[in-house]
Amino acid sequence: MIPVRCSLVCWLLLLTIPVVGRGQPPPYKPAANAAEAIKRIEEIGGSVRKAALEGDALEVDLRSTAATDEHLQYLLALKNVAVVRLRECRIGDAGLVHLGKIAVLKKLHLEKTQITDAGLKHLASLKELEVLNLFGCGIGDAGLNSLQPLPKLKSLFVTETKVTEAGITALRKTKPNLVVVPDRALEREQAEAAWETAKKALAEMDVRFQVAKKDAENLPPRVAELKKKMDEAAKKLNETKSKGGDVSGAQAALKAAQQQHSQAANAAKNFEIAQKHLAAYRQLEADTRSRVEALRTK
Template identity: 35%
Template sequence: MGGECVYDEFIKATIQPLMTAHFFLLQATAPGNWELFIGRSHPLLVHLPIGILLVVFILEWLGRKPAYAYLQAAISPVLFAGMLAAIASCIAGYLLSSSGGYDESLLSWHKWLGIGVAVISLLLWISRKLSGATQFYFLKKWNLPLAGGMVLLLSAAGHYGGSLTHGSDYLTQAMPESLRKLTGAGTATAATAMPVIAQVSEAQVYQDIVQPILSQRCYSCHNTEKQKGGLRLDDSTLLAKGGEHGPALKPGAPMQSELFKRIMLAEEEEKHMPPKGKPQLSLHQAALLEWWIASGAPFNKQVKELEVPVNIQPMLAALEASGKEGVDIPETAVAAAAEKDMHVLERKDVKVMPVGASSNYLQLNFVNAAQFNDQDVALLLPLKKQIAWLKMGNTQITDASLKTIGQLPNLTRLHLEHTAITDTGIRELAGNRTLRYLNLFGTKITDDGIAALQQVNSLQRLYVYKTAISDKAILALKAHLPKLQVDTGGYVLQRLPTDTIIYHRK
């Protein structure tokens, strides 16, 4: 605490009078908070000394070699610029810290390390100036150690600055497991992925569904170390309490809840959360938060205790899907799909959702998109690597659409029931190597079309009820695919656990 008092006195005695003199006329004629305005330039200014002072160290090191001795002349002017940038960053950082909302311990470390960088850069500049004189030539041997110490402090200050902005585990969250073991960083925290829910109806709504969403998207700015707007979201009591602008939640009224209102603002809006440039909530995550708040924002209720609207049911089912056996999910990993490409389909009333809680693979359900046709099917191509399940039953697609669907490299489930496809279209699937489930119920497929599926070695389940396919053709297909299960219908089918989920309201 004594060191902080000395620092505060130093600021009051030297820097603040200079700033007051410099901005006096501006403050007298212009509205606004100049201290906060200058303070918010800290993230911009702080990158200047980082780059410049690293160059100084490199020049200092290379300049000692005879082949690069000519670089010595450049060190002093570059160092002078870096020193000024470091001092300016300290001033802006001090003013920004006065706005509050930061973890005191992290802030203290970042502040003093930043001051250390500025002080050493000043000492190095003085040393280089004096070492040119004969009586101070001995100082020259200290230039490289000072530059090295400056870089070490610069790195440490940057680490604590990043922890203030993104959270102390920001880097380790994304660390590969092999590197995590090598460095002893421990196991990944729950913030890195949505958990698999064994039985979603028994899940705690806040703890198992809402909290992981907040952890992924909101904790970096609203945690024990940083409380933007005085708001903490990592504690249910503090979440309910709210921040500087009042309560974050209004149970039963999502659009009157500050938390949800800011999420739904356009990303360009200043008050939009998370801030532009940071990972945003998906439409499904936002919908789950809206449902939770509309249900009264309970912190201790299970899914089965709440009313589950029709549009929320498949989203909850997706959280449970990766815990089910026999679910057709590709084994290889894939990058996340672009939100804009999913939005295009959602505007066509296509339900786009993940096939599993922690999977980037997608299932597309066309239950509300009956008018989807051959002209629309090209919208699937931007997502072709992510699409694993297509439920296109009862849509307007024809054989022409199968040419596009045949290009999906990771498709494992395909529903074509009650569509206008024929033998011509089904032949487009002959080259598929991932398809495991195919539903042709109520289509015009005949023996000629089904023969093309003999090449689809991955196929495990086939539904052909109310088609013109003969028993002879089915036997011929099974001779090529011995593990294939063919359902010809005419009886009550056993429901697969991932086909239908019934929610019983108590």
């Protein structure tokens, strides 16, 4: 008896999961209260959580779920929704009408949704909105204009949209403290600065490389000679020591001879290291240069 019962349960489970996963969400049914709304949001694959440890503000996360415009009405049954995440949902302008009614909304994530310029005007009522993420949406400068009435807007993300630098400049005229990403001018400035650093480092590395190269060509044949000099210096130090005289001069001479010998003996190895370093610096220079070039053509 038991196996039959649980295989039924099992089947029910297996039937429901693919439905959620493959994009056929349960149809919208009005929620009578917050608890019901939370239950429905979870059925679509989303979650409702506190937005911060303190306070009772909520965050609704429907990222990558099959939520549709209609489903956003569940959010209106909840109190104090401060954050809404709708990345990669099938949400369009009709959904923005519902979102426009969440007067306390502070952060709205609409990345890669189907909203358009025409729909953004529905957000004008969001007097508390601070962060708006429109990454990868099909919006342009006309849509940005509808964001003028948002008094608290602090950060706006419009990467991979049709928004132009001119459109951003126009919006910033009335919102001087608004941070808009991407900031092409800043990106270019930073890319140029990175390139400068890499160029300078490469030039100095090149000087060191030439020295190492010369050493590798000239010094190895002198290793025996320098070894002899070093041994002589050591002998002289010992003699001075046994005589009980001042050893400081002899010590310095020995140290210098040792250094010369080691430089010659390691010249080939040092050249090999310098070659590797030079290659790395060249790579850094090439990487920073190609970024500057890419930003210039953008």
